[in-house]
Amino acid sequence: MNYFGTYFDSNYLPRALCMLNSLKLYCRFYKIYILCLDEICLKRIQELEQPNVIPMSLSNLETAITDLVPLKNKRSRIEYYYTCGPAFLCLLIEQNPEIDVLTYLDADLCFFSDPQPLFDQFKGYSIGVIPHRMQEQKKEPWQGKYNVGWINFRRDTNGLACLHWWRDRCIEWCYMRYEDGKFGDQLYLDQWPKLFKGVYEYTNHGADVGAWNVRDYIFSLRNSQVYVDNNPLVFYHFHGFKKVTKNIYNPSLGFMSKPISPILREHVFAKYIVCLEKYSEGNEPTASISDYKPKFHIIKTVIRLVLSILFRQYLIYYKGRVI
Secondary structure, three states, X not given: OXXXXXXXXXXXXXXXXXXXXXXXXXXXXXXXXXXXXXXXXXXHHHHHOOOOEEEEEHHHHHHHOHHHHHHOOOOOHHHHHHHHHHHHHHHHHHHOOOOOXXXXXXXXXXXXXXXXXXXXXXXXXXXXXXXXXXXXXXXXXXXXXXXXXXXXXXXXXXXXXXXXXXXXXXXXXXXXXXXXXXXXXXXXXXXXXXXXXXXXXXXXXXXXXXXXXXXXXXXXXXXXXXXXXXXXXXXXXXXXXXXXXXXXXEOOOOOOOOOOOHHHHHHHHHHHHHHHHHHHOOOOOOOOOOOOOOOOHHHHHHHHHHHHHHOOOXXXXXXXXEO
16 A cells, blocks of 8 residues: 655645546555645545545644644745645654555646556665756756655654654745755755665656656657656656646746657647646636746746747647647
8 A cells, every 4th residue: 555645725626636536547555645725625625535535624734733823824825835744744644553655745746657666666765755857057056956746754763753854844944935055845855865864866767757857858658658768657747837828838848948749748748738627627727826936037937938939838728639
């Protein structure tokens, strides 16, 4: 049995439902615990009536971990969400002694094959992290070495110590600004290999493919399975994936100065868009409350816009198809 934890609010519902649907397709035995950050989200997840999908309300978390409550009016909503994440994971592993390995998932992931190979690779380790694998010269200081999208914590001395340390640090400081080597919940991960034993850095290129590394991979199709270099695509991280008009999506590929791989367009992005449209139920499928703007944001946005138009990186959804 694989155990997962995630959290999201109603803005992320379409993305989260896509993630849950893909997990159901590719993962045989699992339970996923969900911190529902508002009542709309809680009601929708309860309506699924799936015994392996277990929702928790934000109020229940705040009752269990009272240190969170004084922070609610001192941090923005997104900062408070990031503060709650590690606290939620700590509570899960404390309340469910059957959990040997707890894996955190971002709600904007989507699976394209069985994640079991990742768990097999993690055997013998306490903490699992995935590097961004972006070119060093293109990395912003606030991005850090590791991505938060998938993290494993084993119920052992090192795994539990790391998880509790992360919770405590986020309660102390978790803001959407780069300051003294910190940024939100993100940059704390960079310290883990120095502070804890048993940290495993995944080398599987099929895990956590996203806008930050997609330009450096070769995509192929083998027996209807998407491959990333020589690894099956396990999951794509759709961070920044945005619907910009009624029929146009922007995959937010940054400064990639080439067209999207046809395999990526047809077998990854197109499938995700169709799923988003299905679960959006007429609402905005890629809404967000994040308002963080990095340095030179306007200039970078204009450059990305030009590149997206020049290299046909926008995706058009029309009559149930992506063209």
